[in-house]
Amino acid sequence: MSVRVRQIQALARLAVLELYRRKDLIVVFVLSAVVLLPLALLTPFGVAGAGRYMNEMALLLVWLFSLVIGLGVSARLFPPEFESRTIYPMLAKPVARGTILVGKYLGALAASVSALTVFYLAYGFMVGARQGVWFPAVFVQAFILHIGFLVVVTALGLAGSLLLTPSANLTMCGLSVIGMLFFGQRLPSLAAAQPLPGRMVLTLIHWFGPHVEFFDLRQRVVHEWPAIGWGVCGVVLVYAAGYAAVCLAVASLAFRNKRF
Amino acid sequence: MNRQRLQTGLWAAVAGLVVALGQAIPYCLEGRLPQAPGEDVLALVLGDARLGVSRTLAEKAEEYFHGGVRHLNCTMQSDAETVAHEGHDDHDAGAHAAGHADHDDDHDHAAAIPAGRDPWQWIDGRVHEQAHRHLKGVQTVELLPWFWAATRMSPKNVQAYESAAYVLSYSLEKPEEGVRLLEEGIRNNPASPQLDFFLGEVLFNRLHDAARAEPCFSATREKCLRIPSDHAKAEDLSLLRLKAVFYLGYIAKQRGDLGRVRACLAEAEALAPKHEVTHDLRVLLETSGTKQ
Numbered sequence: 001m002s003v004r005v006r007q008i009q010a011l012a013r014l015a016v017l018e019l020y021r022r023k024d025l026i027v028v029f030v031l032s033a034v035v036l037l038p039l040a041l042l043t044p045f046g047v048a049g050a051g052r053y054m055n056e057m058a059l060l061l062v063w064l065f066s067l068v069i070g071l072g073v074s075a076r077l078f079p080p081e082f083e084s085r086t087i088y089p090m091l092a093k094p095v096a097r098g099t100i101l102v103g104k105y106l107g108a109l110a111a112s113v114s115a116l117t118v119f120y121l122a123y124g125f126m127v128g129a130r131q132g133v134w135f136p137a138v139f140v141q142a143f144i145l146h147i148g149f150l151v152v153v154t155a156l157g158l159a160g161s162l163l164l165t166p167s168a169n170l171t172m173c174g175l176s177v178i179g180m181l182f183f184g185q186r187l188p189s190l191a192a193a194q195p196l197p198g199r200m201v202l203t204l205i206h207w208f209g210p211h212v213e214f215f216d217l218r219q220r221v222v223h224e225w226p227a228i229g230w231g232v233c234g235v236v237l238v239y240a241a242g243y244a245a246v247c248l249a250v251a252s253l254a255f256r257n258k259r260f
Numbered sequence: 261m262n263r264q265r266l267q268t269g270l271w272a273a274v275a276g277l278v279v280a281l282g283q284a285i286p287y288c289l290e291g292r293l294p295q296a297p298g299e300d301v302l303a304l305v306l307g308d309a310r311l312g313v314s315r316t317l318a319e320k321a322e323e324y325f326h327g328g329v330r331h332l333n334c335t336m337q338s339d340a341e342t343v344a345h346e347g348h349d350d351h352d353a354g355a356h357a358a359g360h361a362d363h364d365d366d367h368d369h370a371a372a373i374p375a376g377r378d379p380w381q382w383i384d385g386r387v388h389e390q391a392h393r394h395l396k397g398v399q400t401v402e403l404l405p406w407f408w409a410a411t412r413m414s415p416k417n418v419q420a421y422e423s424a425a426y427v428l429s430y431s432l433e434k435p436e437e438g439v440r441l442l443e444e445g446i447r448n449n450p451a452s453p454q455l456d457f458f459l460g461e462v463l464f465n466r467l468h469d470a471a472r473a474e475p476c477f478s479a480t481r482e483k484c485l486r487i488p489s490d491h492a493k494a495e496d497l498s499l500l501r502l503k504a505v506f507y508l509g510y511i512a513k514q515r516g517d518l519g520r521v522r523a524c525l526a527e528a529e530a531l532a533p534k535h536e537v538t539h540d541l542r543v544l545l546e547t548s549g550t551k552q
Contacts, residue, residue, distance in 0.1 A: 042405060042408075044404040044405045044407070044408030044409075045404055045407075045408060045424065045428060045437055045441060046437060047401060047404055047428070047432065047434065047437065049398070049401045050401045050402050050403075050404055050405050051402070052324065052402045053402070053405040053406065145387075184384075185384055185388065188378065188381060206380065207380075211380055211383075211384070213384065213388075214380075214383050214384060214387055216387075217387070219328045219388070219390075220328075222328065223324075223327050223328030225327075225328065225390075225391050226391070228386060228387055228389075229386070232383070232386040232387060235383060235386075236383060236387060239383065
């Protein structure tokens, strides 16, 4: 058991190191600064004091970059190994395929969550310094649920990387995640308004698609709504864990049956 | 080496051709494009799409006004009218001419949580349960960045100018800034009577400057007469003209010019004899006559 844990740890550490070696985070921070600094200096119609638009833009960037990092890291775990054939020495070692999969998944998740933590800390300090509100409960919930979002997205990216080509995987995952963020909430009403074939497709998407909009508490944070119940928070995290488990099961099946 | 030079030369020629074409298009196709020569880059690239984007930005401001709640039936304008009623007891004219909004100022109702057996909707309802709370007073400063973006995106967005000026003049108690913005809006939309009317209201109700307000109401009246309107617009324009006529009558009454008040009443009766505004104008004339 401890051997397996050590193997998973080693694989996960590699994925985290890979993220920081590529210096993605620095690029992301520079981009954020380029977008947010001019906005911070804005005084519309000569009147200062507005802050919510900044918070909204900052959170939008956090979501965008976390999606890019989460998908990017998870989708690039296996394809380079297959291309450079470094997967062979790894498989030749006494490491089970399931262990490789879980190790790589946890590595991608840890890398994404570490980047997310940096983003949220930066956001928390920015809001605290501007508005004097330091890490309220709804902010903590937003961060926790955002981790749930990454749990789903990295699992989805990993499963896709074993089933599709890298570009197809990124396109499909990106489209489905962004599509669900925009339309996930309205899928039942959209389905009801469609004729039969369309209705069936939308209903299937509603039941089996990744409902990533559950993890999005941006409106609550920006408009200072009260925190949601912790029970609801728990239910959403259970959903994330369940969805990720299904994705990993599919990935495991694909990896086990993969012919190299 | 020669080949490389040739390639560089070709690229430079192509770049020059592209720039020349870009410069020539607005002049060659003048009148056939939504963009006009000499407009800024944003106008050239986006054309009429600017107004669409601008409206989306103004909708975002509306969403902020409702504390982040989307897709509601009540609008900021209806609330604007309510506040105009509340805030100007000393100026009956503002209250009467603004119309009688039946809109409660605050809403404690929350967006409904979807019921049923769908677990996804159950979760979504709990996570995105919305508390509908209007921004009030200085909090409305949060709307300004979106209105600013909306007016910069398209100077033809009259509604954005009007709403931003309302926030500045009424909620933030900065009527001078509101007046400046409305004047800018009128410069950009010289044919639109709404901005003249609102400028007149701000000058009259907030700055108590009847002398500057009167020409605005006159301009509103004239522009309403000039606009060729379809059936849908005719009613709005008629109401706007009626309100402008009321203000003109009210200001004339303050001056003691009863002849002008009578002329305004005659115009109002011709427009909408049974409307409340006409009734108020009639009462105004009667009370002035009694006092005289």
